[in-house]
Amino acid sequence: MFVGGLMKFAALLALFISPVALAAETEVKEFDAKTIRSFEIENLNGNIKIDGGHEDKIVITAEKTDFTKSCRLEFKQKGADLEVEVTRKGVFKKSDCTTNFTVLLPKVMELDMKLGSGNITITGTKGGIDFKIGNGQVTIDADVHELDGSAGNAEVNVKSLTGKSDLKMGSGTVKAAYSALPATGEFEIKSGSGNVELTLPADAKIQTSFISVGGKMTNEVGDTANAGFKVKLKSGSANLHIKKAL
8 A cells, every 4th residue: 555655646746747847948049140240148047158150140049947937038139239138027036047058159259248157168259258157167268359257256267368358256266378469468367266377378478466465476487577468466365377388
């Protein structure tokens, strides 16, 4: 009797669980890539994956894994700007509104992304990147002409920088590499704690400014008087390691 009752209970439980499991929904939108120059996305929770090099169409795939009636997804095109936004309706709603985005777009594109919690991955684009993330990881393998980012607690890894960078970190780690160093400009970080590793071309000419109460700096490149490119770090306890590219 006990076994039979347990089996019935399991069957009933499956009936209640299965609609929730099927609640995930995928929405796909396409836009004419020739009319768009900048892309902005704001997401509460989930992952954002950007892949450049698709010149004909911009294709946005949104996988809604925890998306109740209080969650809203909007797509807006304003001239040459394309905006995607996930919002939560109502002050007292507790839904996570978790959405995973995959975006295929042209190589040359200005990017602006905001994410509460999750991961941001960008590959194959060319242009400026602006990001804001609460918690998670940011991985960028692109031709970044200018980088402006802020994070609460994150791991940031950026390759192929070619211009000015300005990062504000609460805590976490930063790994950044320049494929080409401009004659003038700045790589500036303000961080509460964490480690910063910056890789520069072997012939780089820089001036450093390091202010950290509990951190240390190592510099394989060395300082050059009157160099036009500045590396600045101000923090509570972050360490800065400047490496020379092999």
